[in-house]
Amino acid sequence: MYETQKEKMIQAAEYLHKLDIDLWIIYTSEASDISLPLITGVKTVGPGAFLFTKTGEKFAVCSSIDAQDIEESELYHEVFTYSSNLAEVLADLVGKINPNKIAVNKSKEEHLADGLTEGRFRWLKKTLADVFQGSYVPADQFLKKLRSIKTESEIANIQKAIDITHEIYEEIFTKMKAGMTEKQIGKLFVEALEERTLVNGIDRALSMPIVMKENIAHRAPSDVIIDKGDLVIFDFSVDYNGYVSDIARTVYFLKDEEDQAPEEVNRTFHTIHEAISKAFDKIKPGIQGYEVDEVARTHLVDNGYPEIEHATGHQIGRDVHDGGALLGPRWARYGNSPYEVIESGNVFTIEPTVFLRDKGIHFIVEENVVVGETGAKYLTKRQDELILIRS
Structure with missing residues (x-):
């Protein structure tokens, strides 16, 4: 199981490294991001985030009720759970990674790479404001290749x-x-x-x-x-x-x-x-x-x-x-x-x-x-x- 997702995660790390993008965050709830089946192999019901670094590290942040499938997939180096506050756990993790550049699923032309709504993007920026002062870049520059x-x-x-x-x-x-x-x-x-x-x-x-x-x-x-x-x-x-x-x-x-x-x-x-x-x-x-x-x-x-x-x-x-x-x-x-x-x-x-x-x-x-x-x-x-x- 998850053979394709393992392959896609390796591809993702290669693209992040080549483009010098420190971190890619897929923020989602109710399986809102269309890239989930391709990349993560698992979904979240509650708000959650999947994080991939240019050095190949893979993390998931999810509610405690979503954790079982994600942990059993064995795709992630570590799965962080929360009971009431995703923002606190996510901000702490991003602070430890300390990226200069974060890719998010925003695209002006490619709808298959445009899974992050404007409202969720504003929430993400507010959540990470104290731990991240770098730049956000659109993930479509490599997500299109991941699909294609x-x-x-x-x-x-x-x-x-x-x-x-x-x-x-x-x-x-x-x-x-x-x-x-x-x-x-x-x-x-x-x-x-x-x-x-x-x-x-x-x-x-x-x-x-x-x-x-x-x-x-x-x-x-x-x-x-x-x-x-x-x-x-x-x-x-x-x-x-x-x-x-x-x-x-x-x-x-x-x-x-x-x-x-x-x-x-x-x-x-x-x-x-x-x-x-x-x-x-x-x-x-x-x-x-x-x-x-x-x-x-x-x-x-x-x-x-x-x-x-x-x-x-x-x-x-x-x-x-x-x-x-x-x-x-x-x-x-x-x-x-x-x-x-x-x-x-x-x-x-x-x-x-x-x-x-x-x-x-x-x-x-x-x-x-x-x-x-x-x-x-x-x-x-x-x-x-x-x-x-x-x-």
């Missing part, structure tokens, strides 16, 4: 989530048929999750994936009936041990007289397949995210298709949108994320989409890849042919 650069155990968990996702897809492709509604097919995915005692990686619930015949958007399945001759998008995620997959497939329901999809449908699929290949070949450490997006986006436009309406890819890990570098265009809505540098250990989706709404042709083909020292490797079983459903 996956360890071996994290990649293994993601791979398992992906393998299960493929298994469920293959099972359900044999069960779906024309005449079913989006919801009816969506329920097949729920049943498959339930059989495996797993949940959807998007909302961590026993819920349906995205199933879309029309009205393309991030939405739940509807009561619309799927007919022969329809293209249907499936976007599905599985949570395995706290890590997720994110795989989309578009299938064509053959008409009675058809042995293959219409030429324009086939051409669209193969153009997307080529765009994925170009993005995959471009990915390597040191490249900025927008450079990968650019090659996929340009390929589609050069072949007469509309520009992709969103980023070509995003990171996955603890969440299906795991922050950090984005394989996206240099649009204002994406902030600095397309300019961030790709690093070994990043896990991305690649999903250059095509929506020809006037022709009823819409495709999402989404693969998952991990970045190594020299380039990327597919974690998904790549879709090389259009999936055909004969009813």
